[in-house]
Amino acid sequence: MPVPRPRFDLPLPSEITPRAVYEGRRDWLRMLAAGAAGSALAGWAARDALAAAPLPGKNPALPSVPSALGGAGAEALTRYDDVTGYNNFYEFGTDKSDPHDNAGTLKTRPWTVSVEGECAKPRTFGIDDLLKLAPMEERIYRLRCVEGWSMVIPWNGWPLAALLRQVEPTSRAKYVAFESLADKRQMPGVSRAVLEWPYREGLRIDEAMHPLTLLAFGLYGEILPKQNGAPVRLVVPWKYGFKSAKSIVRIRLVDAEPPTSWNLAIPREYGFYSNVNPKVDHPRWSQASERRIGEGGLGGLIAKRRPTLMFNGYEPQVGQLYAGMDLRKFY
Numbered sequence: 204m205p206v207p208r209p210r211f212d213l214p215l216p217s218e219i220t221p222r223a224v225y226e227g228r229r230d231w232l233r234m235l236a237a238g239a240a241g242s243a244l245a246g247w248a249a250r251d252a253l254a255a256a257p258l259p260g261k262n263p264a265l266p267s268v269p270s271a272l273g274g275a276g277a278e279a280l281t282r283y284d285d286v287t288g289y290n291n292f293y294e295f296g297t298d299k300s301d302p303h304d305n306a307g308t309l310k311t312r313p314w315t316v317s318v319e320g321e322c323a324k325p326r327t328f329g330i331d332d333l334l335k336l337a338p339m340e341e342r343i344y345r346l347r348c349v350e351g352w353s354m355v356i357p358w359n360g361w362p363l364a365a366l367l368r369q370v371e372p373t374s375r376a377k378y379v380a381f382e383s384l385a386d387k388r389q390m391p392g393v394s395r396a397v398l399e400w401p402y403r404e405g406l407r408i409d410e411a412m413h414p415l416t417l418l419a420f421g422l423y424g425e426i427l428p429k430q431n432g433a434p435v436r437l438v439v440p441w442k443y444g445f446k447s448a449k450s451i452v453r454i455r456l457v458d459a460e461p462p463t464s465w466n467l468a469i470p471r472e473y474g475f476y477s478n479v480n481p482k483v484d485h486p487r488w489s490q491a492s493e494r495r496i497g498e499g500g501l502g503g504l505i506a507k508r509r510p511t512l513m514f515n516g517y518e519p520q521v522g523q524l525y526a527g528m529d530l531r532k533f534y
């Protein structure tokens with residue numbers, strides 16, 4: 204099976220979003236949420252074709268928890284255009300611009316997510332029920348791609364643990380398996396055997412229940428753009444970006460480590476854990492440093508690199524999950 208090699212691409216010319224611009228967006232959202240939250244819900248279906256729309260039912264206070272939960276704090280946010288124009292979503296092609304250019308065909312409504320397996324109350328959730336399941340939060344997280352670039356993204360969502368608690372996992376639920384949609388009619392990349400479809404990912408149950416692990420429905424205060432994994436995706440900020448499965452349709456609680464797409468494709472390069480770790484190199488390149496998208500001179504051509512942090516900077520929050528484990532073996 205021909206397998207794609209993740210590539211180092213030149214960055215898009217870009218700048219950092221000035222915080223004032225971002226704050227301006229939030230003010231606009233606050234006004235919108237105060238006046239039009241109800242009608243926003245009704246209008247979502249009509250807006251499905253739009254790349255970005257305000258989040259319905261959004262908490263106008265936009266609680267931001269960057270420092271308490273290990274967010275990226277004062278780091279500059281990556282420009283919205285880069286967050287939504289430089290993506291990995293192989294169901295829509297393997298170039299960084301393909302998801303932006305091709306994901307318009309993804310139909311995000313109606314949408315259901317089934318949560319099943321080792322649990323007392325398996326259930327299929329409609330996307331509207333999911334949106335209301337827990338208070339919508341804002342989390343500013345670093346995203347570190349295994350290819351060596353990173354972004355700082357303000358996500359909107361709530362902890363995955365809130366969903367898992369609903370189905371009451373049994374004591375046999377040791378892992379959680381995630382499946383993305385794989386529909387050839389909507390996703391041109393699924394006709395190519397670049398990965399085994401559907402895109403599959405997995406977490407250990409304690410990782411899945413960790414308060415940093417987010418189910419995201421939006422970014423920058425807007426409904427998730429399709430190229431970023433609409434209508435619902437995972438965000439696991441201390442792991443390489445590929446652990447954060449997009450456009451999820453099925454979540455299974457299981458008793459054994461589940462197969463994952465990248466591990467099936469190239470097991471020597473991509474392990475199950477995939478924690479961001481500057482001390483464990485990828486077999487073909489160093490993981491010690493990263494290029495923050497939008498940084499560097501001449502539109503990024505003069506690359507400025509910054510050191511990669513252990514667990515992507517979330518070591519105080521998640522380090523103890525791996526106490527006693529050999530992280531070279533469990534990469």
Ligand code: MTE
Pocket residue numbers: 286289290291292293294346347348349383402430431432443444445446447448449450
């Ligand atoms: N999820 C699916 N279903 N398909 C993919 O190809 N790519 C992963 C991850 N989730 C991917 C996916 C990779 S490699 C990364 S780095 C992140 O999504 C990128 O997320 P972003 O495009 O929102 O930055």
